[in-house]
Amino acid sequence: MLIKKSKIFLTVLLTCLLLGNTFGSVTVKAAENSSGQEAQLAETMAKSKEYKAFWFSYYDYDAYRAKYKKRNASTFKKYFTQVVKKGKSLGMNCVIVHVRPFGDAMYKSKYFPWSKCISGKQGKNPGYDPLKIMTSVAHANGMKIEAWINPYRVAAGSTNYNKLSSKNPARKWHKNKKTRRNVLAYKGSLYYNPAKAQVRKLIVNGVKEIVQNYDVDGIHMDDYFYPAFNSSNVNSAFDAKEYRASTMGKHKSSIVAFRRQQVNTLVKAIHSAVKATKPNVTFGISPAGNIDNLTSRYSYYVDINKWLNSSDYVDYICPQIYWGFKHPYAKFDRVTKRWMKAAKSKKVKVYIGIAVYRAGHNTGAGSRERREWKSDANVLKKQVQYGRKKGCDGFAFFDYQDLKSRTSAKAVKRLKKVLK
Template sequence: MRKRKNFILPALTSLVLISCVIFTLCVYNRSNNAKALTESESMAADDGASSGITGSGSAAGPDSVTEPGSATSDSITESGNTEDNNIQNVSSSSSEEMRGIWISFLDFSSKGYTRASFTKHIKTMFNQCQKDNFNTVFVHVRMFSDAMYNSEYFPWSQYASGKIGRSPGFNPLSIMVTEAHSRGLKIHAWINPYRITKGTTSNSALAKSSYAYKWRNSKSPSLRRNVLNYGGQLYFNPSRPTVQNLITNGVKEIVRDYDVDGIHFDDYFYPYLGTDYKKNFDAQEYNSYVKKCRNNGEDAKSIVAWRRNNVSALVKKVYSAVKNIDSSCIFGISPAGNISNLYLKNNYYCDVKKWMGNAGYIDYICPQIYWSFKHPSCPYKKALNEWIDIERHKSVKLYTGLAAYRAGISSKEAALIGDKSWAKSNTILKREIIYARNTEEVDGFIFFDYADLKRRSARKEINNAIKLFT
């Protein structure tokens, strides 16, 4: 396990030179656990703030579904607290520091592209990323159980061709890999594993060739349970082995067929299930699990622990699949930034402490810490320190997701999100990078998202931040 580094005691050094006396004061506040950078007083005063799926990579009948391995349930102990420091030096970026940018499906047109128009669009985006000294692009390749490439398991994305299931006549992911690497950019394929639709449950939103459509409309009650209707949207059922294999096989084909540098999941896992979380969504599968445990004389997990185990089983399975194909390809996850929310009984079900504390789940974690230093309930420093305090396996890196989309917003917009500092400063992102670097525990940053690099009102804040990327 990797714990936070210790610090030396404060030291005072004086140097006398001929007729001048120069005092250099280096104050180090070392605790047993942490080094932290506080906000500089020289910063802005108000700132700171149907078929089944086999596990072998080919489609087969429902009787040939391969059961996924179960994840372990090791608990990880949190350690240490963080105290303030007044260190103001800025560590320069290292060659290995992650300086990433998310390129969302929102950065693509839902009307689709020709090969020429898509290539032009990608060149424009990647040129901007290169100009701003980012070194990695995280591109959306599966947004809604679809694909920005020719997939054996998922239909063509609307954001490639203009219509779900229709080929654009070219391969967007292949173009993106080529254009990224030609600029010295690394490229990670960004996937939403469970989400099928957004804001609709209509069959018209599904390609008839897709597993989502076939399962939802199957005569088999068992296959129909692979797709869940909840909150006006469709989701793959996280508890189903068939679903886990489908998602894993979709990852395998990307790593096998494209020279991507990584696979990336974000924060979309279980949806918020409300007060009836014990009765809805995949509760039917949980009840079957409890009955099976009773019949076998075994103790059943709580529904919360069971759901967390479902997600962890998928994460472990995907990690193994990636490494078995290409050991140099990395797999990581970007969960919501508030750890307390991740461990609620009715949402997410992400056991990030397990993933971070054990080998075999992820290569990195990138919490989305989208708040200023003065957010009333989850300020940046507090949130980041909580992530640093989690014991971390030596193989797992810690990145932070930063809110470029909040840069340069209006006072009204800042008030609506309850984080007024974003309207009063253009140095928040810069100071968040400085603070994170000075902990010596953070290995890089990912900005959300590309569109904000081009947004005029955000550029001053972003320019201040990317000056540190040299």
């Protein structure tokens, strides 16, 4: 009897030990699964907060005009709804719409003429307000919208003022001898003169008008600042006359410092105007991606280090890092790393501008980069992953047409997997 009881006890003991191991294993696996789910949830939440924008450029309006023979509020709303839904399907949460590409307007403005990109002729009313429709459609689909302006560009590839609308302030200023230098012709194009207070006031008022009258989430400015000069004319061309007449010129300060000051003055004034009008609206700039070019004495004249480390100029910087990992000297990873290091104060968010338009194309500097863009369907995906690794706050993709093109389709499909 004692032997039987001992056998029963051993059987029960072994069973309990086995069950205990099983319970322990289940507990560990449950904990592991829970930890994995939490990590996945955290990643999903981080992706939902991440800035994931795409540019809707002025030639995307041309595509609308080409697609619809009957152009009115209804067809434009239909077209832009397709734009927003395409962006949403890829995991985007913001659209950056071009509203002033050439000193004109994609909205009803008291400062700038209607854009030829929407109506076919500068100054001609298209019969509806594109920006009003775009803000309504974007928000109805749970997407933010930013209004994108080119600050100084008046006309590209032409210096003929007669081609401008009679209501264009650039044309009006040119007719008057006292204001003629508010607009400058240089290398076959027309620019507003950054050194003129009247010009700055016009641009700031144009921004205020957008923020006051439209439910935009942000104002976005791109890299069209000063044109590029060469070593022989850097001190004599463009706004050199204003420089020589200025206090800085009279004290023999650098013309480079003078030009940076003009851009800084405008940028700071825009930021102040936006915040004074609607504090929740953001103001960001998308400069060229190469910091050495931005800080050179021959082009742009933007004080990028000041902007990155101050809360008085911009809310975000979105450098256009439009190169691959195989670029001979401006490798995507090296340039990205340099930008993140430059933004050491963390006062300004850093988004990375990514070149969807290169994906699938035989483009780039040197055979290795061309091969990368042409053949590596993971190139866009890898750029996002690298940017996240380095702590950037989000991304902007150039541009809408290429997000839906057949040429970039494979790369965009892989990109979608890391954005959704």
